[in-house]
Amino acid sequence: MGTSKKYGMNTKAIHTKKRVELPTGDVMPPIHLSTTFENTQPGEYEYFYGRSGNPTRELFERTMASLEGVEDFESMHSFGMASGMAAVTLIGELVEPGENVVITRDVYGGTTRFFSQVMTKRGIEVNFCDLYDEEKLTSLINEKTKLVWFESPSNPRINIFDISKYAEIVHKSNAYLVADGTFTSPFITRHLEHGVDIVFHSTTKYIGGHSDTLGGVVTTNNEKVWEILFEYQKTSGAIMSPFDAYLCQRGLYTLGPRLAMHSANAHKLAEYLENSEHIKEVFYPGLQSNPHYLIAEKQMDMFGGMLSFNVEDNINLKLFWENLELFKLAVSLGGVESLIELPRLMTHDSAEGTEASIDDDLVRISVGLENTEDLISDLESALNAAKK
Numbered sequence: 001m002g003t004s005k006k007y008g009m010n011t012k013a014i015h016t017k018k019r020v021e022l023p024t025g026d027v028m029p030p031i032h033l034s035t036t037f038e039n040t041q042p043g044e045y046e047y048f049y050g051r052s053g054n055p056t057r058e059l060f061e062r063t064m065a066s067l068e069g070v071e072d073f074e075s076m077h078s079f080g081m082a083s084g085m086a087a088v089t090l091i092g093e094l095v096e097p098g099e100n101v102v103i104t105r106d107v108y109g110g111t112t113r114f115f116s117q118v119m120t121k122r123g124i125e126v127n128f129c130d131l132y133d134e135e136k137l138t139s140l141i142n143e144k145t146k147l148v149w150f151e152s153p154s155n156p157r158i159n160i161f162d163i164s165k166y167a168e169i170v171h172k173s174n175a176y177l178v179a180d181g182t183f184t185s186p187f188i189t190r191h192l193e194h195g196v197d198i199v200f201h202s203t204t205k206y207i208g209g210h211s212d213t214l215g216g217v218v219t220t221n222n223e224k225v226w227e228i229l230f231e232y233q234k235t236s237g238a239i240m241s242p243f244d245a246y247l248c249q250r251g252l253y254t255l256g257p258r259l260a261m262h263s264a265n266a267h268k269l270a271e272y273l274e275n276s277e278h279i280k281e282v283f284y285p286g287l288q289s290n291p292h293y294l295i296a297e298k299q300m301d302m303f304g305g306m307l308s309f310n311v312e313d314n315i316n317l318k319l320f321w322e323n324l325e326l327f328k329l330a331v332s333l334g335g336v337e338s339l340i341e342l343p344r345l346m347t348h349d350s351a352e353g354t355e356a357s358i359d360d361d362l363v364r365i366s367v368g369l370e371n372t373e374d375l376i377s378d379l380e381s382a383l384n385a386a387k388k
């Protein structure tokens with residue numbers, strides 16, 4: 001697939017080509033494990049050394065850039081990293097001592113920890129902000145602001161932010177707008193199309209899709225940023241391994257259909273929970289009762305597989321998760337299997353005692369691909385068993 005044709009998302013996922021094709025005519029790409037590559041003359045080569053470039057990783061990086069809508073995806077490919085946090089760190093390298101970053105309060109706990117514990121030690125000012133408070137956001141952005149960072153839907157409250165509106169605010173300064181797109185993937189939201197400068201995903205989640213690979217991927221359509229990240233990726237060395245790149249590439253082939261099914265299941269579960277006497281509030285962007293439904297509809301092609309909810313005071317949470325059969329009590333998300341977790345205790349403990357701390361009774365679920373009626377009946381029987 002070349003740059004000249006405008007294909008649909010599933011076609012792009014399946015047909016983006018490697019830079020160098022094998023003469024064996026493999027229909028599916030092999031895994032290239034070699035760590036070094038032969039030069040025809042010193043300095044003349046297709047690939048040089050596995051850290052700076054690997055054909056398996058490069059195919060995944062080109063396919064991702066194509067899916068994110070980068071026009072020149074064959075040369076301005078994405079950057080495959082060893083984990084989502086390695087992707088966060090790569091982007092963090094753009095910030096110099098004396099500069100500052102502004103981050104939504106409602107982000108992944110590891111991101112909060114990286115910025116508040118690692119970046120501050122490098123002389124970088126880190127400001128957390130409720131992005132719905134536009135006045136505060138505007139007051140925090142100044143000539144020293146390098147990055148403004150958000151997730152939509154956010155983690156774990158599933159807040160939806162109007163991306164193009166924030167892009168407009170941020171681009172009044174020289175700062176870059178960064179999106180963590182882990183909950184959506186480009187099949188749901190192509191952040192660059194809405195004005196984001198740098199988008200990244202933990203590929204450990206929906207892109208890998210089977211809870212058996214750790215990785216991260218960063219994409220930008222800004223040439224200056226691309227050049228810097230390209231150098232940092234090979235220099236920092238936290239690259240995605242060929243085997244993980246193979247699994248992620250394979251994950252992309254079915255990502256569209258999987259997300260359609262995750263979304264359909266999550267929507268039905270959200271409707272069930274919204275009508276349950278055991279639940280105070282449900283956070284799912286596809287519910288028409290969601291205050292940000294119209295924004296979600298504008299920027300999401302599907303509503304995704306993530307939702308969270310507060311249980312009523314008469315529900316004993318311990319009994320609830322202990323009585324679930326299909327939902328596993330585990331962190332992470334985006335796999336074929338349904339997972340349940342308690343953000344305050346399991347993923348967002350770093351926010352404890354701050355403005356961003358999480359309610360005790362908030363539950364987050366990653367809705368898998370099991371039959372909907374089985375998932376609903378599992379929730380229903382566990383909620384009934386958990387009544388105090």
Ligand SMILES: Cc1ncc(COP(=O)(O)O)c(C=O)c1O
Binds near residue numbers: 083085202215216
């Ligand atoms: C939204 C989000 N971003 C980033 C990460 C970090 O990714 P990884 O665990 O692959 O390092 C996670 C992990 O849970 C996440 O949920």
